[in-house]
Amino acid sequence: xxxxxxxxxxxxxxxxxxxxxxxxxxxxxxxxxxxxxxxxxxxxxxxxxxxxxxxxxxxxxxxxxxxxxxxxxxxxxxxxxxxxxxxxxxxxxxxxxxxxxxxxxxxxxxxxxxxxxxxxxxxxxxxxxxxxxxxxxxxxxxxxxxxxxxxxxxxxxxxxxxxxxxxxxxxxxxxxxxxxxxxxxxxxxxxxxxxxxxxxxxxxxxxxxxxxxxxxxxxxxxxxxxxxxxxxxxxxxxxxxxxxxxxxxxxxxxxxxxxxxxxxxxxxxxxxxxxxxxxxxxxxxxxxxxxxxxxxxxxxxx
Numbered sequence: 415x416x417x418x419x420x421x422x423x424x425x426x427x428x429x430x431x432x433x434x435x436x437x438x439x440x441x442x443x444x445x446x447x448x449x450x451x452x453x454x455x456x457x458x459x460x461x462x463x464x465x466x467x468x469x470x471x472x473x474x475x476x477x478x479x480x481x482x483x484x485x486x487x488x489x490x491x492x493x494x495x496x497x498x499x500x501x502x503x504x505x506x507x508x509x510x511x512x513x514x515x516x517x518x519x520x521x522x523x524x525x526x527x528x529x530x531x532x533x534x535x536x537x538x539x540x541x542x543x544x545x546x547x548x549x550x551x552x553x554x555x556x557x558x559x560x561x562x563x564x565x566x567x568x569x570x571x572x573x574x575x576x577x578x579x580x581x582x583x584x585x586x587x588x589x590x591x592x593x594x595x596x597x598x599x600x601x602x603x604x605x606x607x608x609x610x611x612x613x614x615x616x617x618x619x620x621x622x623x624x625x626x627x628x629x630x631x632x633x634x635x636x637x638x639x640x641x642x643x644x645x646x647x648x649x650x651x652x653x654x655x656x657x658x659x660x661x662x663x664x665x666x667x668x669x670x671x672x673x674x675x676x677x678x679x680x681x682x683x684x685x686x687x688x689x690x691x692x693x694x695x696x697x698x699x700x701x702x703x704x705x706x707x708x709x710x711x712x713x714x715x716x
Contacts, residue, residue, distance in 0.1 A: 415555065415556040415557075415558075415559050415560060415561070415562065416560070416561050416562070416582050416583070416714050416715065416716055417552060417561075417562045417564065417580055417581045417582050417583075418561070418562070418563055418564070418581055418582065418583045418584065418585055418632060418714060419564040419566050419574075419577040419578055419580075419581040419583075419584040419585070419629070420432055420433045420563060420564065420565050420566060420584070420585045420586075420587065421566040421574065421577070421578070421584050421585070421586060421601065422568060422586050422587055422588055422594075422597060422598075422601065423568055423569065423570065423597045423600060423601055424568055424588070424589075424593065424594050424597045425568040427587050427588055427589050427594055427637055427638070428587045428589075428635075428637035428638055428669055428676075429565065429566070429568070429587050430453075430457045430458045430461060430565055431587075431637070431669065431676055431679075431685075431686070432585070432587045432635055432637065432669065432706075433449060433458055433563050433565040434449075434458060434461045434462070434679075434685045435685045435686060435687045435703045435706070435707075436563060436706065436707055436710055437449050437509050437563050437685075438504060438505075438507050438509050438685050438687060438688060439687050439703060439704060439706075439707035440561060440707055440710070440711060440716070441507050441508060441509040442507045443707075443711070445560040445561055445711075445716055446508075446558065446559045446560045446561070447509050447510070447559065447560065447561045447562075447563065448499065448509075448510045448511070448512070448555065448558075448559045448561070448562045448563070449462075449509065449510070449511045449512070449562075449563050449564075449565065450478070450511075450512045450562060450563070450564045450565070450577075451478065451511065451512065451513055451514035451565050452478060452514060452518070452564055452565065452566055452567065452573050452574065452576070452577050453514055453518075453565055453566060453567040453568075454514060454515070454516055454517070454518040454519040454567060455514075455516075455567070456468075456513070456514040456515065456516055457565075457680070458511070458514070458565040459511065459513045459514050460680060461679070461680045461683065461685070462502055462504060462509075462511055462683050463500070463502070463511070463513070463683065464683060468513065472500060472513050473515065476497075476498055476500065476513065477498065477512075477513045477514060477515040477518075478498065478512055478513065478514050478515060478518060479514075479515035479517050479518050479521055480493050480498065481493050481495055481498055481512075481548075481551070482518075482521045482525065482547065482573075485525070485528065485543075485544070485547055486521065486524045486525070486528075494551065494554070495512065495548075495551035495552065495554070495555065496551075496554065496555060496558070498512050498513070499511075499512055500512065500513060504683070504684055504685070504688065505684060505688050507688075510559075518573060521573065522571045522572050522573050525544050525572045525573070526572060528540060528543070528544050529541060529544055534618070535618060535619065538615040538618045538619055539619055539621075541611075541612075541615050542612070542615050542616065542619065542621075542624050544572060545572065545575050545576060545579050545612060546576070546579050546580075546624060547576055548576040548577060548579065548580045549576070549579045549580035549627075550623075552580045560716050561714070561716055564577040564580070564581065570601075570604055570608075575608060578605060578608065578627075578629050579612065579627050579629075581629040582629060582630070582714075583629060583630050583631070583632035583714060584605065584629050584630075584631055584632065585631075585632045585633065585635065585710075586598055586601060586631065586633070586634045586635070587634075587635045587637045587669075588634050588635070588636065588637060588657075589636075589637055589638050589639075590636050590639055590646070590649070590650035590651075590652075590653040590654055591653060592653070594653075595653045595656065595657055598634055598657060598662065599660070602631060602662070605629065605631070609627055609628060609629070612626075612627055613626040613627065613628075631662070631663060632663065632710075632713055632714060633662070633663035633664060633665045633713060634657055634662050634663065634664050634665065635665045635667070635668065635669065635706065636650065636654055636664075636665070636668040636669070637668070637669040638669065638670075638671040639668050639669070639670055639671060640670070640671055641670055646668065663713075665706065665709055665710075665713075666705075666709060667702060667705040667706035667708075667709050668702060668706075669702060669703070669706070670698070670699060670702060672695065672699060675689065675695075675696065675699055686699060686700070686703065687700055687703040687704065687707075
């Protein structure tokens with residue numbers, strides 16, 4: 415089983431679009447796929463489940479907020495991650511999901527309060543406990559899934575760090591502009607520092623169940639790009655090349671800018687890759703998404 419977090423500091427770069435379309439494409443190829451929505455905005459959840467149905471069936475006791483509740487109230491009664499899985503089928507394709515919740519932003523604040531410690535050893539123990547909560551439970555799903563995709567919030571909070579701690583890789587969708595590509599550099603640096611801090615704490619405690627982490631950047635996916643004659647326009651190619659020159663792994667596949675198709679997809683609860691059509695624009699978008707899926711599977715090894 416491979417676990418991949420999809421993350422970028424900057425919002426509005428197509429992070430959820432990448433997660434949703436990769437998930438159904440890879441599931442359609444026969445892999446067992448689980449999506450975990452750790453973003454309080456809950457966009458991935460609502461891309462597959464109508465908000466009114468979510469409110470009636472899942473909001474009260476079947477979201478990621480419930481998973482974190484025991485650690486917040488210091489209860490020994492844990493809620494298993496598996497119990498929160500929502501089996502889901504879209505156009506005949508099985509792709510499961512663990513829902514986020516709008517209140518998850520408050521969970522992060524409360525988790526931060528659990529980091530305090532009376533001495534260095536206790537501080538390290540609390541740090542590892544808080545940041546590895548998700549990792550411990552995800553390990554229990556290794557016989558159930560081939561791939562877990564975690565859609566992260568556009569920040570580097572404790573819940574996002576929980577996702578990274580549980581991951582083998584992280585994938586970074588990014589627009590090809592100055593602020594977005596600058597954010598890639600900042601993200602990579604902060605991930606590296608987080609790994610160093612986490613692993614330093616691991617060395618100070620005596621707990622064989624907590625081991626070192628090392629999530630690697632799987633690559634950067636260019637999103638919302640404009641094309642000319644089937645390739646990136648010069649302005650976008652410039653930023654793609656700059657990231658490549660800075661030794662970031664760049665996906666050869668991309669996601670073009672098309673608000674008409676991508677903005678409408680969540681309301682139908684069907685990802686764009688499943689919107690088959692005969693017009694050249696739709697065919698081009700679907701082909702690009704399928705190429706992204708194939709490249710992703712090669713890189714991650716599933």
